[in-house]
Amino acid sequence: MGLFSKLRSGGGAQGSEAYATAKAVITPAVLAMVADGSVDDAELIQIQNMCAFSPIFLAIGADQTKKAIHEALDELKTKGAAAAIDASAQALSPKLRETALCFAIRVTLADGVLDEGEKTAIIGTAQRLDVPPEVFQKIFDVVVMMQRHAGV
Amino acid sequence: MAAAERYSDRRVNEDFTCYVLLNEPLQADVAEILAALREDFPTLDWPDPAFPGPSGPFDTNAGTSLVWGDGVRLSLIAGAGRCSVAFDYDKSLLFPGAQQAVADHRSYLSISAGSAGPDLVDRFRAARRMTCFAALFAKLPICTAVYLSNSDGIVAPSQWVAAADKALADDFPIEHWISFPLTRYGADDDGPPPVTCNTIGMAAFNGREILVPQARIPAGDVAGLAMGAVWLQVVSGNSFGDGNTFGVEDEPARARMRFLPEGPRAQTDTWVLLDKSCRLDEMALFGERQSRPAPEGHDNRIQPRPDHLKQLLRASRTGRGPGSGGA
Structure with a gap:
């Protein structure tokens, strides 16, 4: 459902559907970011940078991407993690749920370390997104390769 | 009727x-x-x-x-x-x-x-x-x-x-x-294939449409001819007379205008532009022309008036022209 005033002010740069998809994709990543209990501006900017080369976010532009991240954060606080991830899963196709999980695992492994709490959270997210375990393992392995430190 | x-x-x-x-x-x-x-x-x-x-x-x-x-x-x-x-x-x-x-x-x-x-x-x-x-x-x-x-x-x-x-x-x-749909006919042995353009929408403004039937010229030119006639009617406000010719100044007439009243052959009153390439029999279809040729040496060419509609609209805003009574 498009809202006239929102669409008119550019709230739906490529249509409100594109924005809704982008927000659904980024929600698991935002959840991964808050998994350690806190979030600061630097982490939000880090997610924005991560989105910069994705066609999903290029379609809505930098401002709308920022807005989607903040809205996702608000919804996680108000609805709770389980309901927010379920909403994402409902809004996304199976392939885009995999994409959403890629973003979430990248955030989780941003520091190159996976502690027990993060591991539990990301496995729970994969299950709620209905991503099969073997696909989850593939994504995880690739992101681990991507996040290797120099000298390994 | x-x-x-x-x-x-x-x-x-x-x-x-x-x-x-x-x-x-x-x-x-x-x-x-x-x-x-x-x-x-x-x-x-x-x-x-x-x-x-x-x-x-x-x-x-x-x-x-x-x-x-x-x-x-x-x-x-x-x-x-x-x-x-x-x-x-x-x-x-x-x-x-x-x-x-x-x-x-x-x-x-x-x-x-x-x-x-x-x-x-x-x-x-x-x-x-x-x-x-x-x-x-x-x-x-x-x-x-x-x-x-x-x-x-x-x-x-x-x-x-x-x-x-x-x-x-x-x-x-x-x-x-206004729409300018084109009907293209198959090629025959009689030169370039004919193209017809019949406007849809001008009648919503003045009760008439334009028809350019079976002109043997490029389709874009046929649409252009119809568009020119629409412009003369609604923008320039020129009156057409049955049998008048239509064309660019100082060039031979491009087409002859015939009036086809609403009836079995036309859904609304229609100005028909018979392009000079058209092979239809004008007299058989439309009969004698109503307008008479200008006397020898008399210039009765009608000039376009690009600002005619604008002037009417301006006058209506100041309460001095048609349409000044309504919103």
């Missing part, structure tokens, strides 16, 4: 109606729509105190219907689901993506504007009011196309918005308010 029963006369009294096609449902509040109208088209002769109207929410899923004004009304009807019009994509020469745009739509708005009277100025102002109102929605990223029922044409959203801006400057957006 009584005058009031003639279809040509009914055309200049019908509402201008368009359908704005959207790729998802739309929700709005009437107040924000009116505010947007004032912001985007501040010089439009609407809304004003003469148009008391509804307020409150508006939702395509709810099939909301809103009407402003009494005699000269403007209505906005929200359609849930797809628009059931039988679209003819061949009439939309300027919008190659028309078929896909229609396929993509999932809800629509129907916008109609009535005119204060049947004269050209009133008709122009009604068409402009409808076009600007619809342009508010054509600007939204969820708009896929606008269908104008008076011309049976499908217009791209960006072109519709351009038409609204043009009309607001008192210019007539001919190519978007």
Whole structure:
């Protein structure tokens, strides 16, 4: 459902559907970011940078991407993690749920370390997104390769 | 046939109606729509105190219907689901993506504007009011196309918005308010294949259409000929006479104009332009010409008046011309 005033002010740069998809994709990543209990501006900017080369976010532009991240954060606080991830899963196709999980695992492994709490959270997210375990393992392995430190 | 029963006369009294096609449902509040109208088209002769109207929410899923004004009304009807019009994509020469745009739509708005009277100025102002109102929605990223029922044409959203801006400057957006469908015939042994153009939509402004039958010239030139005749009628305000010739100054006449009244052979009164390449038998089809050739040495050429319509519209705003009585 498009809202006239929102669409008119550019709230739906490529249509409100594109924005809704982008927000659904980024929600698991935002959840991964808050998994350690806190979030600061630097982490939000880090997610924005991560989105910069994705066609999903290029379609809505930098401002709308920022807005989607903040809205996702608000919804996680108000609805709770389980309901927010379920909403994402409902809004996304199976392939885009995999994409959403890629973003979430990248955030989780941003520091190159996976502690027990993060591991539990990301496995729970994969299950709620209905991503099969073997696909989850593939994504995880690739992101681990991507996040290797120099000298390994 | 009584005058009031003639279809040509009914055309200049019908509402201008368009359908704005959207790729998802739309929700709005009437107040924000009116505010947007004032912001985007501040010089439009609407809304004003003469148009008391509804307020409150508006939702395509709810099939909301809103009407402003009494005699000269403007209505906005929200359609849930797809628009059931039988679209003819061949009439939309300027919008190659028309078929896909229609396929993509999932809800629509129907916008109609009535005119204060049947004269050209009133008709122009009604068409402009409808076009600007619809342009508010054509600007939204969820708009896929606008269908104008008076011309049976499908217009791209960006072109519709351009038409609204043009009309607001008192210019007539001919190519978007009127359709120029072409009929191409097969090649024969008698030279280039003939092409026919029959306008749809000019009758909504003056009760007449233009027909260029079986001209053996490129299709673009046939449409151009029809467009030139429309321009002379609605912008320049020139009168045509049965048997007059039509063409560029100092060049041999391009076509001869014949009048075909509404009846078995024409749905509305029609000016027929017989291009010099046309092989149809003029006299057999139309009979003797009503106008007589000018006396030897007498120049009776009619000159175009590019500012004619603008002057009429300006006069109507100052209360000195036709259409000055209505909104």
